[in-house]
Amino acid sequence: MADFEAIVVGSGCAGPIAAHELAKAGKSVLVVERGNFCGAKNMSGGRLYTHSLREVFPDFEGQAPLERRITRERISLLAHDANFTVDFTDEQLREGNAGSYSVLRAKFDPWLAGKAEDAGAEYINGIAVESLLKDGGRVCGVRAGEDEITADVVILCDGANSLLAGQAVGAPRPAPNAMAVGIKQVVELPKAVISDRILASDDEGAAWLFVGDATKGNVGGGFVYTNRESISIGLVATISELAKSETPVYQLLEDFKRHPALAPLLAGGKVVEHSGHLVAEGGYDAMPPLVGEGVLLAGESALMCINAGYTVRGMDLAIAAGMHAGRCAAAALDAGDTSADGLAGYERALRESFVLQDLRTLRGFPHFMEHATRLFKQYPEMVRDMMRELFVVDGTPVQPLRKSLPRLAKGVGYLNLAKDAWKGIRAL
Ligand SMILES: Cc1cc2nc3c(=O)[nH]c(=O)nc-3n(C[C@H](O)[C@H](O)[C@H](O)COP(=O)(O)OP(=O)(O)OC[C@H]3O[C@@H](n4cnc5c(N)ncnc54)[C@H](O)[C@@H]3O)c2cc1C
Structure with missing residues (x-):
C-alpha cells in the first residue's frame, strides 16, 4: 500500500487547489513544496482573474488577501520619449466572474495553502522533489531529500521551470x-x-x-x-x-x-x-502531454499560460487546472485505476473548460509576437510621430493631416502595416 493516495508537487496556484479537492473528497494527500513557506519562491505580475477561484471558493472575497480590485485597464505604446495610452474603465470590470484583483504572491499563496491544509492536506515545506519514483513506466511516488514517498497518483504543479515534467511524460525542455x-x-x-x-x-x-x-x-x-x-x-x-x-x-x-x-x-x-x-510563453503548441501513467500535470508545469499582449493569464488557468486535476484524480482513486487511461478524464475536463479552449483560441499569438518585431519599436515611434502631428503646436506651419499621417505610415511601409494587421487579427 502506498504512503499516500496522492502527492502534489508544488504549492503555488495549481497545487493547493488540487490538494484541496482531493482532501475534500476524503483522500490522503501530501503536498511537497520546496519553498520554506508557500509563496516564498513565487512571483506573478500580480493580476488574478477570479472566475476560477470563485468556482472553488465562492466566498473568497471576504477571506483572501487581495490587494485592489482592478477597474482600470491601460495599454501603452512606449517610444523612448513618448507614451500613447488606451485607458479603459467599465462597470462590468467590477462584477462577479469578470472581477479581477491585484495580488502579492507572498501573501496569497500561504492563504491558498491554508485552505488545502484546512481541508485535510498534509504539507512538507522546504524540500524540493528531486525525482519521481517509477515502477516500470508508471509514476508511483517522489524522492525528496532523503525520503522516498509513494502514492497512487502524483500531480505535478511545480511551475514554469518543471524539472519533473520530462521524467513524468517525456516532455522535452521548452525552447528558448x-x-x-x-x-x-x-x-x-x-x-x-x-x-x-x-x-x-x-x-x-x-x-x-x-x-x-x-x-x-x-x-x-x-x-x-x-x-x-x-x-x-x-x-x-x-x-x-x-x-x-x-x-x-x-x-x-x-x-x-x-x-x-x-x-x-x-x-x-x-x-x-x-x-x-x-x-x-509558447502557448498551446508548446504544451507537453497532460496525463501519464500515475501522473497529471497542472498549471505552468504543463506551460499553461497566455500572454496575449493585452492580458497576461496563468493563475486563473492554474487554479482551474488544479481543480480539475484534484477532482479527476479523486475519481480515478475511487475507480481504483490511476493509469493514464483511468486519469484521462482530466484532459477531457480541460478541453471542455476555458483552459484548453482559450489556449487553443490564442495558439497563434506567440508566433505572431515572435515575428511582429515592428510592434516593439517602429510602431510606437510611428504612433508618437502621428500624435505629434496632432498635438504639438509650436508656431511652425501646420501640415494637413491627410498628407502628414500617410507620410508617417509610409515610413513603416503600407504593405508591412497591412501584413502585421492581418497577422495580428488572425492570431487573435
Ligand atoms: C513576471 C510574471 C508576471 C506574471 N503576471 C501574471 C499575471 O498578472 N496574472 C496571471 O494570472 N499570471 C501571471 N503570471 C503567470 C503566473 O504567475 C503563473 O502562471 C502561475 O503562478 C502558475 O501557477 P502554478 O501553480 O502552475 O506555478 P507556480 O505558481 O510557479 O508554483 C509552483 C510551485 O512549485 C514549487 N516547486 C517547484 N519545483 C519544485 C520541486 N521540485 N519540489 C517542490 N516544489 C517545487 C515552487 O516553489 C512553487 O511554489 C506571471 C508570471 C511572471 C513570471
Missing part, C-alpha cells in the same frame, strides 16, 4: 523562444498617493501593460499593477530575445522605471521586493 524571463519590483508608496496617481479609489486600481521601449524594442513587454500600498512594476522578455539584447534585463527594468511615463507614478517610492522568474 517558448519561455520568458520575468523581472519585477514592488515599490512601496502610501495608499492615497497611489490612488491619486492612478485616478482610482483606495480599494480599486489599474492594470497597465506596455509595448515598445519597456524592452528596448525586443519582443516582450512591461507591466504595472497597483496594490493597496505598493506598485508592482516589471517586464517580461523571451529568453531568445534577451540572449540577443545589448541591455541586461535588470538594466531594462531600471530604464523602464525612469521612463517619463512611469517616473512620476513611482516618485518617492521605496523598493521593498525584487524578484525574477521564468514564465511560459
